[in-house]
Amino acid sequence: MKKINLITLILMSVFFMLTTGVGVSAARPSAAAANVDLVVTRIEGLPANGNLTVGQSTQFTPYVKNTSTTTAAGPFKVRFYKDGQWTGNEAYFSGGLAANTESNCGQLGWTFTVPGSHTFSITVDYYNDVAESNETNNTGSVSFTVSEVVSTPQNVAANATSSSAITVSWQAAPSNTTGFKVYRYVGNAYVVIATVAGSSTSFNDSGLAPDTMYYYYVTRLTAGGESAAAPANTRTLATAPTGFTATNTSSP
Numbered sequence: 001m002k003k004i005n006l007i008t009l010i011l012m013s014v015f016f017m018l019t020t021g022v023g024v025s026a027a028r029p030s031a032a033a034a035n036v037d038l039v040v041t042r043i044e045g046l047p048a049n050g051n052l053t054v055g056q057s058t059q060f061t062p063y064v065k066n067t068s069t070t071t072a073a074g075p076f077k078v079r080f081y082k083d084g085q086w087t088g089n090e091a092y093f094s095g096g097l098a099a100n101t102e103s104n105c106g107q108l109g110w111t112f113t114v115p116g117s118h119t120f121s122i123t124v125d126y127y128n129d130v131a132e133s134n135e136t137n138n139t140g141s142v143s144f145t146v147s148e149v150v151s152t153p154q155n156v157a158a159n160a161t162s163s164s165a166i167t168v169s170w171q172a173a174p175s176n177t178t179g180f181k182v183y184r185y186v187g188n189a190y191v192v193i194a195t196v197a198g199s200s201t202s203f204n205d206s207g208l209a210p211d212t213m214y215y216y217y218v219t220r221l222t223a224g225g226e227s228a229a230a231p232a233n234t235r236t237l238a239t240a241p242t243g244f245t246a247t248n249t250s251s252p
Contacts, residue, residue, distance in 0.1 A: 210236050
């Protein structure tokens with residue numbers, strides 16, 4: 001009876017430890033691993049001039065380094081983010097990372113569809129699989145601005161309406177147009193002679209000299225900036241001659 005009670009007591013003790021975790025040691029990184037420090041060293045992919053435009057694509061390549069003298073035993077993962085949102089992509093270091101070694105984390109492409117400020121970032125060892133000496137430096141990022149490519153005004157034309165006026169016209173533009181700038185060549189440079197509303201399709205330039213060639217260009221404005229120039233030119237009408245008298249020379 002005592003033997004049965006002893007066996008029962010042992011079985012109950014084992015059951016208690018298994019269900020509560022008391023007395024059971026979970027697998028943890030070795031003490032040596034605590035000397036490991038994984039850091040983001042750089043993220044490549046931005047063009048040298050820093051100019052990015054809507055519709056353009058690039059490949060970001062982040063690099064991670066184990067700066068310690070101890071191998072970072074794997075596995076561990078690196079997460080990728082666009083504007084703070086996880087992309088669903090992870091780099092997997094199944095074999096860890098050797099001491100004092102840098103490695104790229106693969107590539108992630110990004111095609112830009114929205115102008116404005118953006119950020120690409122990564123987090124190393126997102127799941128905390130590696131015990132590090134510094135757990136606060138596992139994130140790296142690059143920030144950049146994407147510009148809108150503003151299309152030029154279409155069907156720009158200049159037509160003389162008198163000896164002192166020219167009408168510069170263009171095709172109606174998309175709804176995100178905030179305005180148009182009309183330039184005229186004056187002296188040795190083009191200068192702005194008018195800024196009109198985005199819904200406008202023409203501008204009347206008056207006070208001009210008769211029978212004179214005038215050169216213009218028009219640009220379109222949006223929140224993304226100013227477009228390239230669309231040129232047009234024409235000559236004002238000549239002034240009708242004065243001081244002449246008409247004489248009827250026909251026979252009655």
